[in-house]
Amino acid sequence: MTRFLTILALALMLTAGQADDALSASAGDKANAKAEEERKQKDKAQRKKDKKFNRDISYRHVVGPDVLPLGPFTVSLYVGGQLTEHRVRVALQAVDTAKKTELENAKPQLYGIVYPLCLRLFEKGRPSASDLLLFKSDVEKQVSTRFKDSLKGVYIESVL
Template sequence: MSRLLPIFGLALVLAIGPGAQALAASHGDKANARVEAERKEKDKNQRKKDKAFNRDIQYRHAIGPDVLPLGPFTISLYIDGRLTEHRVKVALQAIDTAKKTELENAKTQLYGIVYPLCLKLFEKGRPTSSDVLAFKAQVEKNVSTRFKDTIKGVYIESLL
C-alpha cells in the first residue's frame, strides 16, 4: 500500500491540475470581461460628452462670435396657487465686436431690461411659441430703444 500512495497522489494531482487551471482561466476571463465592459462604458460616456461639446461649438458658430449670453434667469412664480420654477437663458447678437463690447459694459442695464420681460413670459405658466416670439420681439425693441444700432438678433439658448 505504501507503494501505491505516491501513485494515487500523482493521479490525484493530474486529475485536479487541468480543472484548477480551467478555474483560474474562468476567473481571468470574468476579470477581462469586466474590464472590457468598464472600458466600453467609459468610451460611451466620452462620446456623449464629445457630442454635447460639439453641439455647443456648432451653436456658437451658427450664430456668430458676437453673441452676448444673458442669464440664466431663474423665475419662481405662484400660478393658480402652485409654485412653478423656470429657467431661461437669452443671447443677444451684436452687429459687430465693438458693439458687443459696449453691450458687455452695460450688462447690468441689459439685465434690467430682459429680466422683467422674462417674468412676463412665464406669468401664465409654460409659454407657447407665439409667447416666445413676442418676448424676443419685445426684448429687441426695448434694447434697440436704449442702445441704438447695436443689436442684430435675440435668441433663447435654453428654456426650462
C-alpha cells in the same frame, strides 16, 4: 508494490485535482477578461457621449464678439398654486462694436425691457418653443424701438 500503487494513485488524484483548479482558473480568467472588455467598451461609449455633450455646450462661444449677455434673470412665480422658479440668460447681438458699446452703456434700460418679458414668458410655467420664439421677437421689437439700428439678433443662452 502496493506501496508504489498507493503513491501512484495519490499522485494521480492530486494531479487531477490540480487540473480541475487549473481549468476553473482559466474559466475565471476568461470571465475577468470578458468583464474587462465590457468595461472598456462602456468607458469608450461614455467618452463619446461626453465629447458630444461638450461640443453641444460650446455653441455659446460661436456667436461672436458683438454679443452682449444679459442676466441670468431669476423668475419666481406662483403657477397653479405652486411656487416655480426659473432662470433665463439672454444675449443681444449688436450690429457692430460701437453699437455693442452703446448697448452696454444702457444695460439698466435693457434690463428694464427684458425682465418684464421674462416674467411674461414664465407666467404659465415652463415655456414651449413657440413661447420662446414669441419672447425673442418681443425683445427684438422693443429693443429696436428704443435703440434704432443697433440690434442684429436675440439669443436665449439658457432656460432652467
